[in-house]
Amino acid sequence: MRILIADDHDLVRETIALFLKSEGLGDASVADSLDDALDVMAAEGPFDLVLLDYNMPGMDGLIGVDRMKASSGATPIAILSGTASPAVAREAIAVGAAGFVPKTLAARSMVNAIRLMVSGEVFIPYDFIQQDASDPxxxxxxxxxxxxxxxxxxxxxxxxxxxLGLQEVTIKLHVKSLCRKLDAKNRTQAAMIARDRRLV
Structure with missing residues (x-):
């Protein structure tokens, strides 16, 4: 099994890589940013699974999933995070991620989750996704x-x-996502709904 782990925290990615090897899942390749992961994919791919840290450099939220999908073909891609909300987890699945793996997940459960995603299934911890966000x-x-x-x-x-120091095409993607989440027909209606919900 060939796995690519991308996380900007050295200890996290190296610990996961060593644990997976000890569990018989083979040697994992590592990267410390999305751009680095894309380079590793080009040089060493294909992989059986890619784990991307949600908050590492280059991800820009879930847009990083699209960038990796464009370069990895049919390789399943999962989000790894210690801080993302259940709403982000649901959105990750909606944009085509193979799973959402909290960094708080027990080590053995992570191994099972990886095997599940490599087999083509979608993984997301039930107890995590059921948490209700108190933030409107x-x-x-x-x-x-x-x-x-x-x-x-x-x-x-x-x-x-x-x-925001971003590309205009990136903003267009965010506006599209906003319209979907707010059930708005266009950017003007999205702004109106946000005001009604007192988000702005």
């Missing part, structure tokens, strides 16, 4: 909250992109 903005990522504030201020995608 729980379904929106931090970046989406920044974008919806820009929409509420009447800014264009180009202006929001400049404010």
């Amino acid at each position: 903005a729980g379904d929106l990522s931090t970046r989406e909250m920044q974008v919806v504030r820009g929409l509420a201020d009447g800014k264009s995608n180009k202006e929001i992109a400049r404010d």
